[in-house]
Amino acid sequence: MIPRPKPERFRLRRTMIFMSAQKPGLIKDAYIYGVDSIMLDLEDAVAENQKDAARFSLYHALKTIDYGDTEVIVRINGLDTPHWQEDIRVCVAGGADGIRIAKCESAQDVKTVEAAVEAAEKEFGVEAGRTLLMAALESPKGILNAYEICSASDRMFGVAISGGDFRKCMQTKPTPDGIDMLVARGQMIMAARAAGVQCFDTVFTNLDDMAGYEAEVRQNKAMGFDGKSLINPKQIRLVHEIFAPTEKEIMQAEKIVRAYREQSAAGVGVFTVDGKMIDIAFIPGAERTLKLARACGLWEGNLV
Amino acid sequence: MIIQKPAVAGTVESSDALVSVEPGEGKIELTLTSSVMNQYGRQIKETVMETLKRLGVDSVKINIVDKGALDCTLKARVECAVFRSCDASEKDIPWGGAVS
Structure with a gap:
């Protein structure tokens, strides 16, 4: 059994x-x-x-x-x-x-x-x-x-x-x-x-x-x-x-999540990462990319 | 269970077994042909006898053509043939009881 x-x-x-x-x-x-x-x-x-x-x-x-x-x-x-x-x-x-x-x-x-x-x-x-x-x-x-x-x-x-x-x-x-x-x-x-x-x-x-x-x-x-x-x-x-997320997508997602945490701690709501506007609406997507990357065995971080 | 009429379950595809049962004469008469008779003949017979015992079948003519079925497949085919012979294979199966 x-x-x-x-x-x-x-x-x-x-x-x-x-x-x-x-x-x-x-x-x-x-x-x-x-x-x-x-x-x-x-x-x-x-x-x-x-x-x-x-x-x-x-x-x-x-x-x-x-x-x-x-x-x-x-x-x-x-x-x-x-x-x-x-x-x-x-x-x-x-x-x-x-x-x-x-x-x-x-x-x-x-x-x-x-x-x-x-x-x-x-x-x-x-x-x-x-x-x-x-x-x-x-x-x-x-x-x-x-x-x-x-x-x-x-x-x-x-x-x-x-x-x-x-x-x-x-x-x-x-x-x-x-x-x-x-x-x-x-x-x-x-x-x-x-x-x-x-x-x-x-x-x-x-x-x-x-x-x-x-x-x-x-x-x-x-x-x-x-x-x-x-x-x-x-x-x-x-x-x-x-x-599977691409390597580029994973790196970008990691950057976005990190930047968001730093910026929001400093009281900033909207900012840019690599020339692109980022605000809170982008965070769930970036976190999901990281979770999917981990599930696919492509990422071993602990941000999410 | 009492074997009431001839019944068949399974196929002769690879990894499967074809099991036929018919009413017996007070004992279990097992005939077995297997593509892995020399390696697993004894184990197949043991699995079949144990399954019949769990179902409470003690009078049956049972014929098995084995094509390398795993134990779990053998059990499933023997059980299905026995339940079919009693017209009881479609519902209220004692999963986890006599079938386990």
Whole structure:
């Protein structure tokens, strides 16, 4: 039995890779890739007549395999299926770090799952509140209700947009510049930030188009995502590279934080660093850069 | 648990095992073929017998085609086959109890 440490609501989640919980060959060594989070899937990757088998497989994987620092999230079946309640029981009993609610459309969906999780924590003697939640927004209704979903529970750590289902609803196809999902991504990020949770982009499914993939990851970073959902280990490294702060950004952030502390101690509110105006509005960003740099192993300071 | 009808769980993919059970004749009859029989045959049998014991199964014909499954996978496949044979694999599984 591998006791997993208590999950952290807010941690580094640049990469989240999907793995079918029904495939022993995949889930037994998924931690070796250095991904931030593994998403063991009970939903679409598992055929309808293998949902039961996937749960047995998931339970023993959670109890036996040492995933180390890699976070283990489970994607459960939708609330319109006969599977989700047993999915929640097995996740909680096995000690998964978190549950991803598929096809989430309202705060009520989150609360329904939360109630079942609470009941399962009681049933299996798991610490109340241990199991985290995130929601996948897969429809226009989910996107429109993003803020109420993000703020529906203290267990919520983030939301992810799911491109396949969303584009199906919108009757669009993936475009190289992402114009098809621009509004939905933007609205979801804004809702997540307003509610103080993280946000994750959808998967990029064409494994042969690495240039298209890179363009999408760069756009994700520019838009303010915390991370991306992945389908293949070969997609991991690029996200970690692109999401890491550059050496220049780290140095600048360090300078800004230092200067701010000196200046504010001397009673100065606005000043310049390397010719750029800096005031208090820049400080959280600089501090976040330093924290991210430390989490990526690029910075060892103690300013933040 | 009493095996009520033939049931199967698993696959013959690498790292997996295909487990079939059918009603027995008062004892456990285990047949095993494994790609790692010489190295792990005994351990596989032990894991299967322990799992059956935990489930309270003492009368079953069980056939296993192992393709290098880890213990945790073997357990999962045996349990799933047994629960399926009782039409009880879909809900209210005793996680942490008989299944552990």
